[in-house]
Structure formats: C-alpha cells, structure tokens
Amino acid sequence: MIFAATMRKAFSEAWAKRSSFWFQVGVMVANDLFFVAFWFLFFNEVESVRGWDVERTLLLLAMLATVSGAALGLFANARWLGQTISDGGMDAALALPANPLTYLLGRSVDPSMLGDLVFGPLLFVALGDLSVERVALFVLGSAVGTVVFVSFLVLLASLTFFVGGRGEHAELGFQAILMLSSYPPDIFAGATKLVLFTVVPAAFVSGLPTRLVDEFSPALASSMVGVAALFAVGAYAAFGAGVRRYRSGSAWTGA
Amino acid sequence: MSAYAAGAVAGFRRLVASPGEMVARACFYGVIVGVLSSLWRAAADATGGSIVGYDVAAITWYIVFSEASVNGTKFRMIEHIGTEIGSGAFAVEMLRPVRAVTFRMAGELGDGVVRLGAMVGVGTLFGTLIAGPPPRLETYVLAIVSALLAISCNIAAQHAFAAMAFWQHEAKGAWFLYQKLVFVLGGMLLPLQIFPAWLESAAWASPFWTMSYAPARLAAGFAEPWLLLGQAAWLVVLYGAAVAAFAAGERHLQEVGA
Amino acid sequence: MAVVEAVGLVKTFRTGRGRSARTVEAVAGIGFSVEAGERLAYIGPNGAGKSTSIKILTGILHPDEGSAQVLGLVPWEQRRRLALEIGTLFGQRSQLWLELPARESLSLLGAIYRLGKDRTERRIAELGELLEASDLFDTPVRHLSLGQRMRCELAASLLHEPQVLFLDEPTIGLDLVAKQRFRDLVVRLNEETGTTLFLTSHDVSDIEQVARRVIVINHGRLIYDDKVSVMRRSLLRTKLLEVRFDDRVDDLAVEGAEVVKGSGTGYKLRVDTDRRPIRHVLDDLLDRYHVADISVLDPPLEDVITEIYEARP
Numbered sequence: 001m002i003f004a005a006t007m008r009k010a011f012s013e014a015w016a017k018r019s020s021f022w023f024q025v026g027v028m029v030a031n032d033l034f035f036v037a038f039w040f041l042f043f044n045e046v047e048s049v050r051g052w053d054v055e056r057t058l059l060l061l062a063m064l065a066t067v068s069g070a071a072l073g074l075f076a077n078a079r080w081l082g083q084t085i086s087d088g089g090m091d092a093a094l095a096l097p098a099n100p101l102t103y104l105l106g107r108s109v110d111p112s113m114l115g116d117l118v119f120g121p122l123l124f125v126a127l128g129d130l131s132v133e134r135v136a137l138f139v140l141g142s143a144v145g146t147v148v149f150v151s152f153l154v155l156l157a158s159l160t161f162f163v164g165g166r167g168e169h170a171e172l173g174f175q176a177i178l179m180l181s182s183y184p185p186d187i188f189a190g191a192t193k194l195v196l197f198t199v200v201p202a203a204f205v206s207g208l209p210t211r212l213v214d215e216f217s218p219a220l221a222s223s224m225v226g227v228a229a230l231f232a233v234g235a236y237a238a239f240g241a242g243v244r245r246y247r248s249g250s251a252w253t254g255a
Numbered sequence: 256m257s258a259y260a261a262g263a264v265a266g267f268r269r270l271v272a273s274p275g276e277m278v279a280r281a282c283f284y285g286v287i288v289g290v291l292s293s294l295w296r297a298a299a300d301a302t303g304g305s306i307v308g309y310d311v312a313a314i315t316w317y318i319v320f321s322e323a324s325v326n327g328t329k330f331r332m333i334e335h336i337g338t339e340i341g342s343g344a345f346a347v348e349m350l351r352p353v354r355a356v357t358f359r360m361a362g363e364l365g366d367g368v369v370r371l372g373a374m375v376g377v378g379t380l381f382g383t384l385i386a387g388p389p390p391r392l393e394t395y396v397l398a399i400v401s402a403l404l405a406i407s408c409n410i411a412a413q414h415a416f417a418a419m420a421f422w423q424h425e426a427k428g429a430w431f432l433y434q435k436l437v438f439v440l441g442g443m444l445l446p447l448q449i450f451p452a453w454l455e456s457a458a459w460a461s462p463f464w465t466m467s468y469a470p471a472r473l474a475a476g477f478a479e480p481w482l483l484l485g486q487a488a489w490l491v492v493l494y495g496a497a498v499a500a501f502a503a504g505e506r507h508l509q510e511v512g513a
Numbered sequence: 514m515a516v517v518e519a520v521g522l523v524k525t526f527r528t529g530r531g532r533s534a535r536t537v538e539a540v541a542g543i544g545f546s547v548e549a550g551e552r553l554a555y556i557g558p559n560g561a562g563k564s565t566s567i568k569i570l571t572g573i574l575h576p577d578e579g580s581a582q583v584l585g586l587v588p589w590e591q592r593r594r595l596a597l598e599i600g601t602l603f604g605q606r607s608q609l610w611l612e613l614p615a616r617e618s619l620s621l622l623g624a625i626y627r628l629g630k631d632r633t634e635r636r637i638a639e640l641g642e643l644l645e646a647s648d649l650f651d652t653p654v655r656h657l658s659l660g661q662r663m664r665c666e667l668a669a670s671l672l673h674e675p676q677v678l679f680l681d682e683p684t685i686g687l688d689l690v691a692k693q694r695f696r697d698l699v700v701r702l703n704e705e706t707g708t709t710l711f712l713t714s715h716d717v718s719d720i721e722q723v724a725r726r727v728i729v730i731n732h733g734r735l736i737y738d739d740k741v742s743v744m745r746r747s748l749l750r751t752k753l754l755e756v757r758f759d760d761r762v763d764d765l766a767v768e769g770a771e772v773v774k775g776s777g778t779g780y781k782l783r784v785d786t787d788r789r790p791i792r793h794v795l796d797d798l799l800d801r802y803h804v805a806d807i808s809v810l811d812p813p814l815e816d817v818i819t820e821i822y823e824a825r826p
Contacts, residue, residue: 023428027431030435031435034435034438038439038445041445041449041450041454042449044449045302045307045449046301046306047301048301049294049298049300049301050297050301172279172283175283176283179283179287179290186297187294187297188290189293192293258624261625262621262624265610265618268613269610269612272612272613272653273612344606349592350571350573350601352593352596352626352627508573509575510527511526512528512539512565512574
C-alpha cells in the first residue's frame with residue numbers, strides 16, 4: 001500500500017535527524033505541560049466554569065493533544081496542503097499511480113506533533129478513572145476529532161484550487177480551529193458557539209469527544225461519527241472537484 | 256535626526272509599506288481576545304461576578320491590553336534575530352558607524368509602534384463591544400503609555416535572549432522558552448493575582464511583568480502609576496543586558512570567525 | 514599616500530568543540546599596501562582567507578598578530594570612525610531595506626552617516642546622475658531587477674563619499690549587459706572621484722576590466738601581487754589554437770604544439786610561443802593538413818590564476 005510506504009519513509013526521514021527530532025518532541029511536551037500548569041492555576045481560583053472543572057478541562061487538553069498529534073503528526077502535510085497546491089506540488093502528486101490526496105496526506109510526518117500524540121494519552125491515563133469503556137470512548141473520540149480536523153484542513157486547502165492564494169486562509173483557519181479547540185466550548189455564547197459546530201468545527205475536535213468520554217450516549221456517539229463521516233466525504237469531494245478543475249487547466253494557482 | 260531615530264522611523268515606514276502579516280496577526284489577536292475574555296468572564300460569573308478582584312469589565316480590558324502588548328512585537332522576533340546572526344547578515348550591520356544592536360532595537364520599536372497601534376485599536380473596539388468602555392479613562396491613557404514601555408522592554412529582552420545565536424547559530428529554542436515565560440510570568444494569560452504566593456514572587460522578580468501585566472492592570476482600571484516607574488527601571492536594565500549580550504557575541508565572533 | 518597598509522596579518526579561528534576542536538589559520542601572514550586611487554582585485558579560491566583579511570581591514574575582526582592601517586586608522590580599534598570613511602558593497606547581501614523605495618533607504622543611510630539633510634539630498638541627486646539611477650530611486654527595492662538593485666546598492670555604498678570602496682562579488686547574478694554597465698560605472702567612479710577600489714570577485718572579466726592590480730591569496734598567504742597587465746603578458750607566451758579539419762586526422766602532431774583535447778576533425782592545441790613562434794606552427798598545420806577553420810586565442814585568465822593557485826604552496 002503506497003500510503004503505508006510513504007509514511008514509513010517520512011518516519012525514517014525524521015528519525016535520521018535525531019537530535020532535532022527529540023528537541024522538537026521535547027518542545028511540544030513542554031508546551032503541553034505549560035497548558036496543564038495554566039489550567040491548574042486557573043481552576044485554583046474557580047471551582048468550575050459552566051460545567052467544566054479541572055479534570056474535565058484537562059481531559060479536553062488530553063483529547064486535543066491526541067487529536068492534533070494524530071492529525072498534524074501523522075498527516076503533517078495537511079496543514080501545508082494549500083501551499084503545496086499553489087506551489088505546483090500537485091503535478092508531482094498527479095504523476096503517481098496513487099490517489100493524490102492520500103499520497104499528499106501521508107507524505108510527511110511532523111515529529112514535534114508526535115510528542116503530542118504521546119502526551120495526550122498519557123495525560124488521559126494520569127487523570128485516572130480508567131475503565132475499558134472510557135478508554136474505548138477516548139479512542140473513538142480522538143478518531144472522530146482527527147477525521148474532522150484533517151477534513152477541515154483539506155476543505156480549506158481545496159479552496160486554493162478555486163480562489164488561488166498561497167494557502168494563507170488555510171493557515172488562518174488552522175490557527176483558529178486550534179485556538180478554539182483549546183478551551184471548553186461552553187464558555188462561548190450563542191452565535192460563537194454555533195460557529196464551533198459548523199464553520200470552524202472545533203467542537204468536534206475536542207469539546208464533544210470529551211463529553212463523549214464523560215457522558216456517553218449512543219445518540220451522541222452516532223451523531224459524532226455521522227458528522228465526521230460527513231466532513232470526510234465533503235473534504236474528499238471538494239478536493240476531487242478541485243483536482244478536476246486543476247487538470248482542466250482553469251485553476252488559478254498564481255504564486 | 257539621529258541615526259537611531261531615523262532607524263525607528265524606517266522600521267515604522269517598512270511595516271506601513273507592507274502590513275499584510277500584521278493584519279493577519281491583528282485578526283488572530285481579535286479571536287484571542289474574544290476567546291480569552293469569554294473564558295474569564297465565565298470564570299467571573301462562576302465566582303459571583305469577580306475573580307481575584309477583577310470584575311467582568313476589568314478582566315475583559317485586562318485581556319485586551321495584555322494580549323495587545325505582547326502582540327505588539329513581531330512574532331518570533333528572537334528567531335529572526337537568531338537567523339540573521341547565524342547567517343552572517345549581522346556582520347554586515349557591524350560595518351555601519353552606529354551601535355548595531357541599538358540600531359536594530361530602534362527599528363523594531365518603530366515597527367512595534369505600528370503594531371501596537373493596530374492591536375490597541377482593534378482591542379479597544381472589541382473591548383467596548385464586549386464589556387463597555389474602559390473602567391477608568393485616566394488609567395486607560397496610562398495603559399497606552401505603559402504598553403509602549405512594555406514593547407520596549409520586550410524588544411530589549413528579546414535581543415538579549417537572541418544573542419545566544421552567536422554561539423548556537425540559531426535561536427529557536429530561545430524563542431519558545433521566552434514566549435512561555437511571557438505568557439505565564441508576564442501575566443498575559445493569567446493576572447498575577449491568581450498565582451500562589453511563590454509564583455507571584457517569582458513573577459515580580461523577573462522582568463516579564465513589564466511586558467504584559469503592567470499595561471493590562473492599568474487598563475483594567477487599577478490606579479497604580481508606579482508600574483510605569485518599574486517598567487522604566489527594567490527597561491534600562493534590559494537594554495544594558497542586550498548591549499552586553501551582543502558585545503559578548505561580537506567578541507565570540509573574533510574567536511570563531513564572523 | 515597609502516590608504517591601506519597591512520603588515521604580517523595573522524588570524525586563527527577555533528572551530529568545533531571538545532575533542533573535535535581544531536584551530537584554523539585563516540590568514541597566515543599577509544601584508545601589502547594600497548595607494549590612493551588604485552583599482553585592486555583581491556582574489557583567491559574559497560577558504561583562502563580573502564573574507565577574513567577584508568574583515569580585518571574593515572574592522573570587524575582583529576588580527577592575532579600583525580598590524581594594519583586604513584586611512585590612517587587602526588580598523589578594529591576605530592571601527593565606527595573608519596566606517597564613516599569607507600564604503601562596502603556585497604553582491605550577496607543587501608544594504609537597502611527591501612520594502613522601501615531606495616530613496617528612503619538612502620535618506621536613512623544619510624542619517625546613519627551623519628550627513629545632514631541637505632548634503633544627503635545633494636548626494637542622492639548626484640549619485641542618481643552618476644549611476645543613471647534617478648528613475649529607480651522611487652520604486653520599492655524589491656520590485657527592481659537585480660541589475661537595477663545593484664546600482665542602488667552602489668549608490669548606498671557611496672552616499673557618504675568614502676575614500677575606499679570594498680566590493681565583494683558585486684556582479685554575481687547579473688546578466689552580461691548589467692555586469693558590463695556596473696563595471697563601467699565603478700571604473701568611471703574611480704577615474705572621476707579617485708575613490709580607491711578594493712574588489713573581490715570570481716568573475717575573471719571583473720578583474721580584467723576593472724582592476725589594474727591583482728593580489729592573489731591562497732591558504733592564508735599572499736602568493737601573487739602585480740599589475741593585471743603583467744599577469745596577462747606572462748601568459749601571452751601561451752596561445753591556444755582551435756582547429757577544424759576537412760578530413761579526419763588521427764595522431765595529430767605538430768612541432769611546438771601540444772594537443773589539449775580533441776579527435777577526429779576538431780582539436781584544441783596549446784603553443785608556447787617562446788619555444789616556437791605561432792607563425793611557424795600555423796604554417797605547419799596549413800601545409801600538412803586540410804584545415805577547414807582555425808582560431809588563435811589567448812588562454813583565459815582563469816587558467817592562469819588556477820596555475821598560480823596550484824604552483825605556490
């Protein structure tokens with residue numbers, strides 16, 4: 001399978017520059033620990049905020065770390081897809097006997113984000129209250145979050161096929177979803193909260209997966225999976241439409 | 256006009272000529288203010304309307320200025336300085352008849368004035384929309400002066416940190432560490448009053464509070480003008496540190512080649 | 514009066530750390546002097562010690578041994594004062610601020626060099642004329658072509674009317690026309706204002722057309738110091754012949770000529786004209802073979818310089 005092969009290659013590339021690899025992993029872990037410290041200080045003063053106490057918020061952090069570690073660590077190229085498209089990287093991808101989207105997504109691994117992928121689950125375990133059910137829900141939740149995250153990035157990148165640019169909007173969208181996923185979604189009021197469920201689906205990246213672990217309900221689980229599937233299909237379709245446009249020669253990829 | 260003043264003006268003009276990245280940053284700043292103020296307001300609600308002495312309006316304006324002050328300096332400045340030192344571009348600056356590090360800082364200050372202006376503009380708009388006008392007009396004005404001192408202290412400190420590039424050829428690690436120090440010890444994300452005693456002492460003993468907490472505290476409505484004196488004092492120290500660090504770096508170049 | 518006096522300069526660097534630490538002798542005893550108004554090419558292979566010796570002369574580095582004076586000042590002791598009297602132009606690093614029009618960079622430099630507003634404006638006008646660049650000064654530098662940018666860089670390095678101008682790879686990346694224009698400008702500058710030129714370049718035409726004197730550095734030592742014309746003359750004894758024959762020729766042999774390369778119908782020959790006049794070689798060739806075409810060439814200066822590098826230790 002080409003996807004696995006490109007992943008393997010990406011891993012060995014990153015592993016070859018070992019000291020840089022460990023440094024970046026260390027930086028990410030330190031970053032996460034910093035956030036843990038932040039939440040401890042915050043909740044030192046206030047018991048809970050709109051139903052979120054320190055444990056649940058740290059669970060949110062664990063979920064976000066796992067999701068971003070998986071999404072940006074394993075599919076690192078997703079973040080730069082818009083730029084790849086505008087730089088003409090599609091030509092190389094289209095010349096290969098593989099699905100261009102899966103090839104481009106699997107092409108590189110970001111070691112610093114893998115630090116998150118380790119930290120997230122570790123934090124989850126450290127929070128205690130482990131049970132087979134919770135672990136399974138954590139895995140399901142992070143899977144949903146990862147699918148939504150990567151799909152969102154692909155959707156943003158696909159815009160480049162239609163409106164050009166160098167993928168700056170994709171970078172802004174990335175920063176926005178990351179920022180919005182870092183805080184309990186219930187702190188936001190009506191309109192903003194709506195955004196989190198739609199335009200910038202941060203709720204599906206961290207908020208809802210966290211609720212899934214704490215307050216499982218089959219309805220919640222199935223609707224989350226449904227939404228994730230919807231995002232994935234939408235991203236695949238949007239990218240495909242973009243590629244068709246690109247191949248027809250009418251896409252503007254002005255650099 | 257002195258060379259350094261001219262450098263500051265040039266920094267100002269350069270950013271005005273090419274403001275794209277700053278505009279993106281200002282949008283990002285707007286989102287951060289929205290998110291963080293929502294968080295703190297929810298917190299204040301949960302604790303009966305005020306948290307560690309800040310009511311909803313005060314904490315909103317705190318965030319507006321704490322974030323504006325930090326975003327009023329170029330993102331990853333330490334890394335950029337490090338790259339220029341590591342690549343040898345800095346050696347060219349040593350050929351000019353001015354103190355290179357001071358000239359650089361002057362340029363960053365000119366740049367920072369534009370940046371800070373943009374952030375404070377956006378922030379004042381957002382703050383007023385979210386929580387009404389600033390709690391006290393006098394302290395708001397002081398906050399603006401304090402914010403200028405804040406970015407000056409920030410710029411000087413970043414140059415001192417970035418000097419490690421003379422030895423390491425780059426300064427990525429320094430930037431990362433610095434950012435976190437400002438976020439926490441500087442009171443950008445959390446007012447210092449929320450810290451346990453030992454952490455609060457550490458924060459006061461370090462220079463980072465000058466870069467974010469001081470203007471934020473004033474904007475929140477607390478009449479503490481002595482903060483400005485503290486900032487000015489730290490500015491002198493930090494400037495000296497930057498000059499000394501660069502001088503040490505230049506001496507190091509003598510041994511290993513520029 | 515000598516504008517540059519260097520005697521026995523030595524500079525050693527420490528590289529690596531711990532067990533792999535080494536000392537590198539970048540400059541191992543270089544000395545020369547340069548008179549006012551000279552046009553000097555200062556050349557050598559990469560790692561020869563050129564940049565290091567220039568950094569010593571401009572005050573960025575101080576030598577471990579030896580002495581130097583530039584315009585009567587000790588560079589590393591009076592760096593900022595010296596900076597007011599010398600100009601530098603780097604082909605690979607810009608002195609201009611790219612987002613701004615050149616005019617604003619020049620105004621800023623005017624403030625840095627303490628020229629005062631009036632003198633700065635006057636100089637900008639003068640340089641605009643001298644360098645045929647007045648129409649370029651109001652465009653943001655990043656929108657200029659490389660050739661146009663280099664003319665603005667030249668203006669920047671000359672704004673404060675320096676007595677000595679150090680040029681480091683100034684024509685790198687320029688197209689032929691721009692190179693030629695640049696060379697003409699600096700020569701004219703030297704002839705009209707007497708500015709001493711100190712040029713480093715890998716481009717042999719830069720050396721041939723701009724410099725009158727050439728110093729060759731290798732392994733931290735000075736291995737050649739003479740007029741460009743002398744350097745050229747010493748290789749005029751060697752000529753190259755490019756010959757094309759009507760019919761295929763195997764085992765080409767002509768007295769006094771050495772086959773450099775070729776076979777079949779095309780050959781390149783080298784002739785030492787001290788041993789045999791080129792006329793006789795040509796006569797032989799034309800008599801004995803059916804020659805379709807023949808050219809007589811000077812060997813490139815490059816070859817000579819390489820020879821110099823390789824000849825001395």
